[in-house]
Amino acid sequence: MRGSPRKGGLKITLEELMEHKLDWEGTIIPELKEIVGEENVLNHVIDLYVYSRDASIDTGWPAAVAFAHNTEEVSKVVKLANKYEFSIIPRGAGSNVCGGVIPAKPDCLILVVARMNKVVDLDLENFLITVEPGMVCLDLNNYIEPYGFYFVPDPASDKTATIGGMVNNNSGGIRAVKYGVTEQWVMGLEVVLADGTVVHIGNKAIKYVCGYDLVSLFVGSEGTLGIITKAMLKMQPLPEVRLVASGYFDTAFAAGKCVREIIRRGFDPSGTEIMDYKTLKAVEEYSGKVKFPECGAVVVVELDGNREDVEMRLDRLELVFKEMGALQTEVARDAETCEQVWAARKAAFPALTLRRPTARMEDVSVPLENLPVMFQKIDEVSKKNGIEIATFGHAGDGNLHPILLWDERDPDQHRRALQTLIDLWHAAVNLEGTVTGEHGIGVSKLMMMPVEHEAAVLELTKKIKQAFDPKNILCPGHVIPIPGQKFFTEEDVS
Ligand SMILES: Cc1cc2nc3c(=O)[nH]c(=O)nc-3n(C[C@H](O)[C@H](O)[C@H](O)COP(=O)(O)OP(=O)(O)OC[C@H]3O[C@@H](n4cnc5c(N)ncnc54)[C@H](O)[C@@H]3O)c2cc1C
Numbered sequence: 001m002r003g004s005p006r007k008g009g010l011k012i013t014l015e016e017l018m019e020h021k022l023d024w025e026g027t028i029i030p031e032l033k034e035i036v037g038e039e040n041v042l043n044h045v046i047d048l049y050v051y052s053r054d055a056s057i058d059t060g061w062p063a064a065v066a067f068a069h070n071t072e073e074v075s076k077v078v079k080l081a082n083k084y085e086f087s088i089i090p091r092g093a094g095s096n097v098c099g100g101v102i103p104a105k106p107d108c109l110i111l112v113v114a115r116m117n118k119v120v121d122l123d124l125e126n127f128l129i130t131v132e133p134g135m136v137c138l139d140l141n142n143y144i145e146p147y148g149f150y151f152v153p154d155p156a157s158d159k160t161a162t163i164g165g166m167v168n169n170n171s172g173g174i175r176a177v178k179y180g181v182t183e184q185w186v187m188g189l190e191v192v193l194a195d196g197t198v199v200h201i202g203n204k205a206i207k208y209v210c211g212y213d214l215v216s217l218f219v220g221s222e223g224t225l226g227i228i229t230k231a232m233l234k235m236q237p238l239p240e241v242r243l244v245a246s247g248y249f250d251t252a253f254a255a256g257k258c259v260r261e262i263i264r265r266g267f268d269p270s271g272t273e274i275m276d277y278k279t280l281k282a283v284e285e286y287s288g289k290v291k292f293p294e295c296g297a298v299v300v301v302e303l304d305g306n307r308e309d310v311e312m313r314l315d316r317l318e319l320v321f322k323e324m325g326a327l328q329t330e331v332a333r334d335a336e337t338c339e340q341v342w343a344a345r346k347a348a349f350p351a352l353t354l355r356r357p358t359a360r361m362e363d364v365s366v367p368l369e370n371l372p373v374m375f376q377k378i379d380e381v382s383k384k385n386g387i388e389i390a391t392f393g394h395a396g397d398g399n400l401h402p403i404l405l406w407d408e409r410d411p412d413q414h415r416r417a418l419q420t421l422i423d424l425w426h427a428a429v430n431l432e433g434t435v436t437g438e439h440g441i442g443v444s445k446l447m448m449m450p451v452e453h454e455a456a457v458l459e460l461t462k463k464i465k466q467a468f469d470p471k472n473i474l475c476p477g478h479v480i481p482i483p484g485q486k487f488f489t490e491e492d493v494s
Pocket of ligand 1 (some may be wrong): 016092096113162163171174222228474
């Protein structure tokens with residue numbers, strides 16, 4: 001039910017779209033076709049419907065969609081946008097869950113860079129690879145694996161997420177607890193700026209402090225500062241083994257406490273995930289094969305390194321699970337079983353989406369000490385509003401994905417779900433955390449920017465945006481609201 005009008009969604013109507021669509025027919029569309037080719041521009045209403053959504057529950061119609069194939073085309077399209085003053089949203093796979101590729105203005109072009117997916121350079125001597133932004137994360141890993149490397153940032157969406165999307169959302173994943181998020185793995189970028197200029201930033205040198213760190217500024221900028229057309233990435237040598245142990249606990253609270261203890265004792269896990277019992281039940285039903293022990297939550301821990309060392313640490317880990325009250329433990333000592341465990345974890349969101357007509361993935365992140373309490377808060381807000389929540393996440397980073405499940409066709413349920421969302425966000429902030437650990441603000445979480453940031457910080461953020469994009473061509477209304485923009489606020493619930 002992602003197509004219905006909804007409170008809290010965006011408000012670009014079909015009527016507004018048609019107005020702009022007609023405006024574009026005689027001017028922008030022919031010029032766009034000249035740049036990227038006739039067959040690479042879409043503006044039929046059915047195509048626009050497809051591109052009016054992403055993996056969030058927000059929607060908004062673009063005026064057209066274009067597919068770029070190289071940096072030159074991207075630059076020319078951006079120059080065209082400057083000429084006619086329309087806006088552009090760069091798009092990879094559209095798997096973001098924060099309305100990151102949803103237009104906030106009707107005069108918007110979705111510029112898809114997913115077809116720019118080639119390897120540009122493989123520098124095995126320096127463990128670096130340069131790729132175009134449309135390269136899919138899993139394809140990148142399949143490409144470098146025969147050389148003995150892997151790309152560490154590993155979102156559960158790795159089969160679809162593109163490098164451009166990952167860089168712009170600063171995506172995390174299962175191994176962030178040990179190796180960090182995307183930011184730690186980007187050495188350089190080629191960027192088309194908001195006026196169409198192409199710049200190259202970063203360096204192959206590991207230590208590099210020559211001026212401001214612009215690479216880090218672009219990472220996580222959600223397409224608002226420039227369009228990435230190439231990314232130079234670090235590769236990590238594959239470990240000899242990666243093995244997994246699971247501890248099943250009575251409650252998510254107990255599981256959360258165990259996660260902190262594992263980190264405190266210096267296990268240095270390369271993955272520390274958590275799934276509550278609702279998630280486990282959904283995964284069981286979805287897969288039809290997996291069967292988990294009865295429990296309140298499971299903690300899944302991955303250790304990597306040489307076999308002897310990992311085996312020894314796994315034995316100690318099992319003891320810690322027991323010490324922390326695990327009802328049951330399991331150790332997977334072969335690659336195939338470990339892969340099955342991770343496949344079950346990666347199936348969590350798709351499995352849960354089948355349970356109810358509407359599923360919204362949240363992304364709260366709290367300091368480790370507050371992780372167990374966050375589980376209690378999730379339970380409280382769920383009960384208070386009568387909305388089901390299943391939770392899994394990257395517990396070692398304190399980053400949880402509560403999944404709100406409801407039926408948005410029922411206005412009362414929908415209102416209660418939005419209230420749940422607001423309560424959840426405030427609970428995370430009150431626990432010294434954030435509403436978003438890895439998914440970003442997009443248009444979905446704009447209302448929380450003034451809650452999390454001081455006014456002076458918001459002002460500074462605006463000035464950075466103005467310096468990079470004075471005409472507000474790139475993703476207007478994302479991260480920073482535009483005048484008159486209708487986005488989700490507490491008023492939608494009252
Ligand atoms: C089932 C599921 C599981 C997920 N698991 C995780 C997870 O474990 N960890 C995690 O961090 N996220 C996760 N995500 C969220 C999402 O997959 C990631 O944010 C992903 O990196 C987005 O990549 P994309 O190619 O789909 O980007 P898109 O959704 O197309 O775009 C994301 C943002 O990047 C911008 N952008 C895209 N390409 C460019 C470019 N070349 N230049 C400038 N800006 C650009 C867009 O404008 C937008 O703001 C998950 C999503 C789903 C649906």
